[in-house]
Amino acid sequence: MQHIYIAWFRQDLRIHDNPMLAEAAASGRPVLPVFIHAPDEAAPWSPGGASCWWLHHALQSLQEKLQALGLPLLLRQGCSLEVLRDLVNELRGKGISVRAVLSSHLHEPRLAKRDDDVRLQLAGQGLNWWQGNAGLLLEPDRMLNQSGMPYRVFTPFWNKLRREALQPPQPIDFAALHAPDHVPASLSLSELRLLPGIGWSGGFGARWNPSLDGAHQALRQFLSGPVQHYVHQRDLPAQAGTSALSPYLHFGQLGPRQVWAAAQAAMHATSTTQQEGSLAFLRELAWREFACHLLHHFPHTDLQPLNPRYAAFPWQPDAGLQQAWQKGQTGYPLVDAGMRQLWQTGWMHNRIRMVVASFLVKHLLQPWQDGARWFWDTLCDADLANNSLGWQWVAGCGADASPYFRIFNPVLQGEKFDPKGDYVRQWVPELARMPERYIHQPWKAPGSVLQQAAVRLGQDYPWPVVEHRAARARALKALDSITI
């Protein structure tokens, strides 16, 4: 009888720096890699359309890499526990005994709970359960303050993290990996039906290379150039100044240890700007870590404000306003540019995420949960921890939150970070001919300027859905109602 391991892939869709593969290689046992598509088990946060598009390509890439190692990647769908049980039974019929199921910790509360249930059920059948850490620099239970409590403020969290001796990725003896004598049947990738209907994600392919090679290429490319000017350029949405590694990190095509180690190595470079840039980038990686830890410690914060006072905030849900925001038809060029970039590429520049989120929550008084839902459905880097933390941060109700009265002025943000209007012109083509001076506030432009730019407000491009000063005053008044 052959004794094997099942390597259950989830959000660790990579070969290198994958602890379960290291474990399998070290054991010398045959290993059967499996991916189970079970979107319902994450409900209400089943992956959105953009995420599924990415997942499809990530699986394809992983399948190719495993194949090169002589391993299959079995694709199945349905209830995770049932699929695993079926596999165990089928293999037993072929004289193969599954000794253990290997995987990596998941940090979304529902999935962690699902894993716990699976672990208990499998234990009942005498199967061992082994989990490693593929997704975080440090497990949440190792990052507590001096009173043994989780950090709620980023800066002390960051100060602790950067002083930790983080383990660099360990090389894996890939030659030791081999498949079992019998490999059960797999679904084809297309049978998982991850790709959306024709048309919608057309722009994604032009923007992204969602493969494992693409992941490493993106990391190398970022660290060999843009990171040098990261401190300032990351705020300019018209530039490729950010790393754009978020989707790779979400699906585990890159692990945080790999990224951390690579950026650390770049910090030994001689130039000061490179060092500062690398440090600023590590800090962003620490925000990702902070978000995961917070959702782990406060598992209700995907739907409920961390600060309970905000449960009584007088939101004014309005489907029409939300739709204008989603479609990029608010009349504020920077906001609309961001929302259209999101729709067309499954991604939005980080600074613009803050601007559009602030606009929805403060100018339009829409619940942050509705904004989070839209991001969830349209971002290909949608990550529950980052998304929840980010929205709560903007809304003022989360950990280390931006004070509620910190209200972005979309015109000033535009003039400051997109001074020439290049970003707006790219994503809001109907404003392409507007001169710099009015690109962020076309309603201020004289009739002759509008005419020359071929813009008829209310027809080619909307009037602002709210007036900034009034909206700002209304938001501050709404805040009063929960702070008195």
Next chain:
DNA sequence: TGAAATGTTGGGGCG
């Protein structure tokens, strides 16, 4: 990882 309102300062024009 704001913005706006308000306060302060200092240079220059001018009587």
Next chain:
DNA sequence: ACGCCCCAACATTTC
């Protein structure tokens, strides 16, 4: 030469 006013420019506080 001096005081007065205006108003950038910058700093502080308030939302």
